[in-house]
Amino acid sequence: METQQESTAAGRKRRRRGGAGKRQKASSSAQQAPPPASPSDAPSQPEKRRRKAGEAAAIPKGRKPTSLLEKMRARLAGGHFRMLNEKLYTCSGQDAFDYFKSEPKLFDVYHAGYQEQMSQWPEKPVNVIINWLKSHNKSWTVADFGCGNAAVAKNVKNKVFSIDLVSDDPSVISCDMAHTPLEPSSVDVAIFCLSLMGTNFPSYLQEANRVLKPSGWLLIAEVRSRLDPNTGGADPDKFAEAISQLGFSLVSKDMNNKMFVLFYFKKKEKIKVVENIDWPQLKPCLYKRR
Numbered sequence: 001m002e003t004q005q006e007s008t009a010a011g012r013k014r015r016r017r018g019g020a021g022k023r024q025k026a027s028s029s030a031q032q033a034p035p036p037a038s039p040s041d042a043p044s045q046p047e048k049r050r051r052k053a054g055e056a057a058a059i060p061k062g063r064k065p066t067s068l069l070e071k072m073r074a075r076l077a078g079g080h081f082r083m084l085n086e087k088l089y090t091c092s093g094q095d096a097f098d099y100f101k102s103e104p105k106l107f108d109v110y111h112a113g114y115q116e117q118m119s120q121w122p123e124k125p126v127n128v129i130i131n132w133l134k135s136h137n138k139s140w141t142v143a144d145f146g147c148g149n150a151a152v153a154k155n156v157k158n159k160v161f162s163i164d165l166v167s168d169d170p171s172v173i174s175c176d177m178a179h180t181p182l183e184p185s186s187v188d189v190a191i192f193c194l195s196l197m198g199t200n201f202p203s204y205l206q207e208a209n210r211v212l213k214p215s216g217w218l219l220i221a222e223v224r225s226r227l228d229p230n231t232g233g234a235d236p237d238k239f240a241e242a243i244s245q246l247g248f249s250l251v252s253k254d255m256n257n258k259m260f261v262l263f264y265f266k267k268k269e270k271i272k273v274v275e276n277i278d279w280p281q282l283k284p285c286l287y288k289r290r
């Protein structure tokens with residue numbers, strides 16, 4: 001019979017053997033990774049930036065991490081994404097801009113994690129918005145506030161101003177969206193797709209109001225839990241009321257989706273300025289560890 005000491009020593013040896021075996025397996029599977037076979041397999045620009053910065057390599061879309069190393073990397077990347085996501089929801093747009101400007105690679109880390117989260121949603125709000133745009137006037141000019149990977153611009157015929165904090169896509173306007181370089185009354189549609197993140201989110205809507213033409217459309221998709229009083233979220237009617245006071249009429253709202261709500265507003269022709277709008281607080285949307 002093994003004594004407790006022997007069993008601990010044997011256990012240590014077993015663990016050492018097991019550990020080394022696993023390490024070997026992980027590194028050999030990494031060595032066996034096939035080299036890029038075609039230009040489409042070559043690392044993307046964000047991937048190159050991540051690798052240069054020593055970040056975890058992205059696991060190809062749709063494939064679950066298999067080796068221990070991949071699982072650890074995925075866990076680290078997930079933690080990093082959740083930290084950045086919380087940062088975006090709990091600071092002002094200006095602070096977020098300064099933060100991401102000083103470390104642009106973080107933007108890629110955030111977006112890799114965000115796309116991973118979105119892949120679990122049965123329907124993406126950005127696709128609903130793209131379909132809406134496709135069924136309306138193609139000559140309308142669009143401003144996509146907090147465009148992320150600029151999916152709107154890539155999928156519609158309209159002229160789209162894509163706006164975000166940072167991007168390696170030169171077509172994206174890099175700024176804090178509370179202060180864009182767009183001309184007053186110059187766009188027909190303003191979009192906020194899950195992008196009212198900063199603590200000063202009303203200033204983003206004021207900016208949209210400034211750049212929208214009279215009768216222009218304001219489309220807002222937000223995470224459902226942020227606008228569901230049953231889960232500690234804001235009252236959607238109060239949210240819509242505050243936006244009406246800013247100078248918009250609510251045309252319709254779509255509460256059918258389990259994950260997000262979608263509001264369609266139109267800018268009023270004549271705006272009666274309301275001082276001290278009573279904006280509801282929007283709680284951060286924090287993703288759970290999977």
Ligand SMILES: C[S@@+](CC[C@H](N)C(=O)[O-])C[C@H]1O[C@@H](n2cnc3c(N)ncnc32)[C@H](O)[C@@H]1O
Nearest residue numbers: 093126146147148164165176177193194195197
């Ligand atoms: C949750 S993502 C959504 C991206 C995209 N709209 C979509 O639906 O796929 C929110 C985006 O808003 C951007 N964002 C947040 N605050 C911003 C600000 N103050 N100025 C510019 N972009 C901002 C973030 O960088 C991020 O890319």
